[in-house]
Amino acid sequence: MTDLPIRDELRGVEPYGAPQLDVPVCLNVNENPFPPSEQLVADAARAVAHAVRNLNRYPDREATTLRERLAAYLEREAGVTLETSQVWAANGSNEVMLQILQAFGGPGRTALSFAPTYSMYPEYARDTSTHWVTAQREADFGIDPDTALKAVAEHQPTVVFIASPNNPTGTAVRLDLVSTLHEATDGVVVVDEAYAEFRRDGVPSALSLLGTHPRLIVTRTMSKAFAFAGARLGYTVASTAIIDVLRVVRLPYHLSAVTQAVAVVALEHAAELQARVAQLRDERDALAAWLRDQGLEAAESDANFVLFGRFADRHAVWQGLLDHGVLIRETGPDGWLRVSVGTPEETTAFKVALSDVLREGT
Ligand code: PMP
Structure with missing residues (x-):
């Protein structure tokens, strides 16, 4: 070795x-x-059989049907209206976030988050040769706006990750903090909403800020609420311009036809x-x-x-x-x-x- x-x-x-x-x-x-x-299993089995009959062909590189269905789901879940071109999907939100750093991080650039937080973030940073820094959360695991602003001013990150609800603490951030950070940085602000569907009533999703925050990226996953961790389907929502950059760094045909087919079925059972x-x-x-x-x-x-x-x-x-x-x-x-x-x-x-x-x- x-x-x-x-x-x-x-x-x-x-x-x-x-x-x-x-x-x-x-x-x-x-x-x-x-x-x-069992109904979902039966429907997915039919969809997989159909997909397998066509496995001699590459899958839809743009995953158009799936992205349309994800947009429709988010409209119902979070009350936001989205274009299909604002939604992107990959093999777990892990892959989506790696793509975000491939596009917006890299050598000489810095990604910032607030510790304690999801332990994969520094790994995406390492794998994309992005410098990784953290500021500390408060004793109740919330993020103090002054601390956050100071960290942005000091480190000038091109990517800020905010997990909300945060892993491992479960803490959701207030949307005014997301706005404050978005205003303070020229970088992209990524709100990782892997657990969003579990939020308590009255806690809004950062999706509601997309229309007014052009450098905001919200990531989600079917691994948790959809009980679909084994399928590996994560997705992200942002401006069409940001999604178009992610489409540049993705591998060709990164999302298999089988994955796309079963994800569409799971969305029908939302x-x-x-x-x-x-x-x-x-x-x-x-x-x-x-x-x-x-x-x-x-x-x-x-x-x-x-x-x-x-x-x-x-x-x-x-x-x-x-x-x-x-x-x-x-x-x-x-x-x-x-x-x-x-x-x-x-x-x-x-x-x-x-x-x-x-x-x-x-
Ligand atoms: N973000 C957070 C905060 C997580 O806890 C997880 C999974 N543990 C993920 C993203 C990644 O989930 P997946 O790749 O399964 O979509």
């Missing part, structure tokens, strides 16, 4: 990823715990999937309340997970839960752990295991 002519910044680096362990209760990667319905989202939001609020009843802290969450703590030895608690067959995530600031909202049965298993671990530890 050391003899290989690899880039210095990749030397000795392990591939990113949470442990994929075979455990009865997996609450570690913020998946939707409910599998697709209503049934949204009912599950409502259930998960209720489960999240109940879980946060339960954690606080145990004398623990639980961060306010607009996502499908809860960051809780604090523990003098969080690894011991994480390991204790794993020994009880419950896998959660050891991530975020020291002393905190993150648990995804599961099915009611999984949440019960988590509560029982955590009660045992905390009792055994005292």
